[in-house]
Amino acid sequence: MTDQQPPRVATWLAQRLVSGPRRESLLGDLIEQYRQGRSGSWYWRQVIVAIAVCSAHDLAAHKWLALRALTIGWTLYYLFSFPVTWAGGVAENWVSHQVIACEPNSFACQFLRNQLSVELLIYVAAAVTGAIVARLHDRYWVAMLSLFTASVLLFECGMIGWLASQSGPPVPISRFALIAANLTVILRPLSVFVGGMWAVRSGLFTGINPVHNL
């Protein structure tokens, strides 16, 4: 038996993302086993499985809430696309007048002038959407937000695949373009989840601090 501290990030995640009334007992069990000689990778595996299993249990037990979370999330995601498109256009116009010292035909320059501002606004809209979905499902926010985040990830992967299939014969793509496309796929759903998590932790929209996960 040792006094060694288990991986802090894993414990931090478990405290916030494991749902259900047994969270503290479960964490205590994991810490006890870790101090009895289990490895850090074992601890991480247990935390990840616990988060997944508890979320799956909540989803299976509350199918209508899951459907509501998806409906609200996608409606907001769609509705936010209008102000984002408008504001993105304004921002693009402003940025293209500011950025003059770059090679106009390069992908980096085009991305900086035409896409970056829109992309940043999309992340903000995604975060706000995640925040609203999480706050509307306080008690089961981890499960509902995870479901909506997973659906956004699937959608973005599908969009990239569809765009790739529409672009005709393969053309050489710069490394920067490839990284930007992959980041888009990851960062949009990540923004949804981080926005939701932040809203629950900070008590956004209600003025209280309710981690109603018990």
Added chain:
Amino acid sequence: MVLLALVRLEDEAYGVPIAKAIEESSGREVAVGSVYITLDRLEGKGLVRSRVGEPTAVRGGRAKTYFQITPQGLRAVRHAQRTLIKLWQGAPQLRGGSA
């Protein structure tokens, strides 16, 4: 398996020994989170009851939740045992341990 582990552990049944008992019997790593989900479900059916113990330093100041099988749970275990024995007897390929 979880109910049988509770029967074997009697008053000392909480997450760690339950998971270890199942691991030793099955030879596979057990997810403690899955054990708790199963125990919650069994408690909802009235097959198990729980009580919270005292927090200890070795667990980072967190309390253990002890579980105990109820008379209804014991009946369920016996029923499962009888069902398995009947099914076993109806499978001649498994007799003698050659399969």
